[in-house]
Amino acid sequence: MARPQAPRGTEDLFPERIPCFEHIFGSFRGVAERAGYREIRTPMLEDTRLFVRSLGEATDVVEKEMFTVARGDTSVTFRPEGTAPVVRAYLEANLDKIRPFQKFYYVGPMFRFERPQAGRQRQFYQCGVEALGADSPLLDAEVIGVAMRTFAAMGLEGYELHVNSIGDRRDREVFRGVLREHMLAHLDARCDDCRRRIERNVFRMLDCKVKDCQPSNRSAPQFIDHLTAESRARFEQTLEGLTAMGIPYTIDPAIVRGFDYYTHTVYEIQAPQLGARSAICGGGRYDTLIPDMGGPEIGATGFAIGVTPTLLALEQQGHPAATPREPNVPIFVAPVTDGERMAAFQLVDTLRAAGLRADTDFEGKSLRALFKAADKRGVELMLVLGPEEAAAGRVKLKDLRRGEELELPTDGALADVLRQRLEATEP
Secondary structure (H helix, E strand, O other): OOOOOOOOOOOOOOOOOHHHHHHHHHHHHHHHHHOOOEEOOOOOEEEHHHHHHHHOOOOHHHHHHOEEEEEOOEEEEEOOOOHHHHHHHHHHOOHHHHOOOEEEEEEEEEEOOOOOEOOEOOEEEEEEEEEEOOOOHHHHHHHHHHHHHHHHHHOOOOOEEEEEEOOOHHHHHHHHHHHHHHHHOOHHHOOHHHHHHHHHOHHHHHHOOOHHHHHHHHOOOOHHHHOOHHHHHHHHHHHHHHHHOOOOOEEOOOOOOOOOOOEEEEEEEEOHHHOOOOEEEEEEEOOOHHHHOOOOOOOEEEEEEEHHHHHHHHHHHOOHHHOOOOOOOOEEEEEOOHHHHHHHHHHHHHHHHOOOOEEEOOOOOOHHHHHHHHOOOOOOEEEEEOHHHHHHOEEEEEEOOOOEEEEEEOOOOHHHHHHHHHHOOOO
16 A cells, blocks of 8 residues: 555645744744734634635635535635634624724634645645724834834845735726726737636736736736825825835835735735745735625735745745754753663653753664764753763763763752753853
8 A cells, every 4th residue: 555645735844844934933923923913813714605705706716726625504615814714703703893903913824726836835824914993004004014024033135025006996996997998908918817807807917927918917007097096195105104114115016916805005025036926925905804794894904924935035045044954952861771771761851840851862872873863953961871870870961062071960950050051152
C-alpha cells in the first residue's frame, strides 16, 4: 500500500518551519495590539450563505474556489477569508447595539480551491484586522499604518503601498456604465474570464492579470476621475493621514479589490520581487457589508496579510527569520553510560519544573555523538553525568558558548546557576 500523502495544496509544518510562521504572527500581533486591536477567533466553518451574500455570487471565490460540505439541509463552507466571519460574530453578539466601535485582529488558516503554485495553496494562513462601527477616513489611514508597520516589524524591505478609491454605491453605479462601455470595445482581445465578468462583475476585469488584457486595462477610465466631490474629499483625507504618519504611497487605478463589499479606499501592499503576483496584503473599507448582513448603517475597514507570499518575500531577501531552523533546546543532560540514564532523566525533569528548557538522550547515543549533535539543536549548556558525578550528587557543566567547564552540585541551586548563565550576555 502506498504511503498516505497530504491533500494537494496543503503542507505539513514541521518544528523547523514553525518559527518562520511565528515570526510573522508575532510581529503582527505586537503592532496590532499596540494600536488597540484585540484578538478574535471565529470557527473555520461558516454557513455557506454567509460568503455568497458577503463576497458576491459573481466572484471567483464563490463561483470556483469554496470548499463546501452539505449534509441534508445544512451547507457549510471552510472560510475562504476572514472578514465576513468577524462581521457575523460582531452582529450575532449584538455588539452593534452594546458597543458599536470594535477593533479586532485574527490569525489563522483559510481555504480556497485554487491551483497550487508558488505563494498559493488550498489551505493558507492569513492575519488581518477589522475595525467595525466607524466611518472616519482617518481610521482607514490607521489600519493601513498597522499593515505597513507590521512589515517593518518583520524586517521586510522594499514593500510598496498602492492605494485607490472606488467610491460609494452611487459612484460605482455611474462608473460601472463608463467602464463597461470601454471594455466592450476591447472585448475580443480579453480572456474568457473577462468575457464572463463584463456582465456579472465588470470591475473584476481591472484586476485581471492575463497579459493580453493589460493594454485595455491601462487605457481604461479611472475610478478616481468619476468620484463625487464628497468621495474625493474623503479619499484625500485618508491620504493626508498617511502623509502625517510618514507612509509613502502610490495612487494605483488598477487596485479595485475583488469582493462586492468594498467601498471607498482600497489598497494592496506589494513586494515587487515576487513578480506578477506581488500582493502580500490587501484591504479596504466595506461600509455596505454590515447593513447587507442585517446590521445598521455603520462603517468598517480592514486588511488581510498573506503569510505564504510574505515568507517568500522574506526568503528572497535572505532574511534569517524565513530560514527553517531547529527549535532551541539550551540545556542538555548527557549520561556517560547506561547506568546514569535514570539520574539524567530525573535531573531533566527537575530543571523543567524550575521553568528551564532541557532535554536528555533517549536513543542510546554515545557522549561523542551527543556533543556532535548539540550545535544543531542549539544547546548552550551541556551537563555531563558520569558514574562518579552521579555518586557524588554533582554534574559537569560544559558552557559551549564560552568554552568553559566546571563542576556543580545537583542541588536546588543548580537551576538558578544555569538560568543566570543563559541570561548573561554572550562573551
